[in-house]
Amino acid sequence: MALLVERNTTGAAHSSPVTVAPQLDELLSSWLHRLAYANGVAPRSFARVLGLNPGMWSAALDLRLPADIGTLLYAKTGVAPDQLAAMTVSQDLPKQLLLPLRNNGHRDSSSWLQFCCRCLAEDAQPYFRRRWRLATRVSCTEHGCRLRDRCPSCLDRITVFDQGELVPQHYCVACGYDLRRAPIPYLSPATRTLDRCIDDICSLEAIARSPSGPVLIRRLLSIPRFAGGYYSTMLLANLSAGARAYSAELLNCPSECQEDNTTDDEKDCRERRLHG
Numbered sequence: 624m625a626l627l628v629e630r631n632t633t634g635a636a637h638s639s640p641v642t643v644a645p646q647l648d649e650l651l652s653s654w655l656h657r658l659a660y661a662n663g664v665a666p667r668s669f670a671r672v673l674g675l676n677p678g679m680w681s682a683a684l685d686l687r688l689p690a691d692i693g694t695l696l697y698a699k700t701g702v703a704p705d706q707l708a709a710m711t712v713s714q715d716l717p718k719q720l721l722l723p724l725r726n727n728g729h730r731d732s733s734s735w736l737q738f739c740c741r742c743l744a745e746d747a748q749p750y751f752r753r754r755w756r757l758a759t760r761v762s763c764t765e766h767g768c769r770l771r772d773r774c775p776s777c778l779d780r781i782t783v784f785d786q787g788e789l790v791p792q793h794y795c796v797a798c799g800y801d802l803r804r805a806p807i808p809y810l811s812p813a814t815r816t817l818d819r820c821i822d823d824i825c826s827l828e829a830i831a832r833s834p835s836g837p838v839l840i841r842r843l844l845s846i847p848r849f850a851g852g853y854y855s856t857m858l859l860a861n862l863s864a865g866a867r868a869y870s871a872e873l874l875n876c877p878s879e880c881q882e883d884n885t886t887d888d889e890k891d892c893r894e895r896r897l898h899g
């Protein structure tokens with residue numbers, strides 16, 4: 624953590640790096656981005672501080688935190704190793720249901736992270752939740768609104784790990800849009816209920832250990848096939864938040880689903896262009 628040490632030695636005598644407290648269900652990468660910001664370091668540069676290559680460095684740490692980095696973070700922030708490990712997704716979330724670490728691809732393809740704009744707007748320190756990494760999640764437990772996985776202004780994915788400027792993580796890296804202001808996409812009450820049921824199933828530790836766990840996981844990944852329609856040949860984890868919500872709506876109430884496959888994000892973007 625050379626940069627933090629440098630800041631220390633050049634700053635006030637015996638000052639410590641600024642630390643930030645992990646928040647409820649916070650993803651390790653989200654905490655690291657906040658830690659970087661609090662110490663006056665942009666996330667892209669913070670990768671170097673930790674001795675890591677750029678790219679999706681923080682998202683990779685969510686999957687596995689090497690012991691030496693855990694030790695370094697503990698020494699510099701006082702956040703205990705078990706607390707750091709609890710922020711990763713390796714603990715209790717079925718890894719087959721995690722969104723893959725993808726940062727490019729077609730508009731309908733998945734992104735590694737989703738968010739609820741209302742959660743971000745209500746947070747004193749906006750942060751990303753561990754559960755937003757699950758492909759089976761399409762709505763927010765707290766607000767019931769549909770999750771997003773792209774900036775509604777430029778349609779880019781969440782790329783805070785690549786942020787070169789010193790700005791909080793709720794601003795789009797590509798265009799600077801404040802993600803807290805994103806319009807809330809529609810999701811039917813029936814699909815919200817289905818989403819909650821699926822989340823309850825995935826919360827059970829049994830899914831990872833029971834003999835029926837792998838079958839259940841395969842079925843969940845096949846939701847687009849059961850739903851039919853445009854995405855029926857795709858696996859759930861490979862689809863964007865909009866496409867997964869479309870499949871869930873189709874599963875619930877096929878007659879209400881429109882033929883229009885335009886995603887909510889594209890509609891938002893079009894509206895924005897039309898109305899300035």
Ligand SMILES: [Zn+2]
Pocket residue numbers: 739740741742743763764765766767
């Ligand atoms: Zn929310």
Ligand SMILES: [Zn+2]
Pocket residue numbers: 774775776777778779795796797798799800
């Ligand atoms: Zn943007």
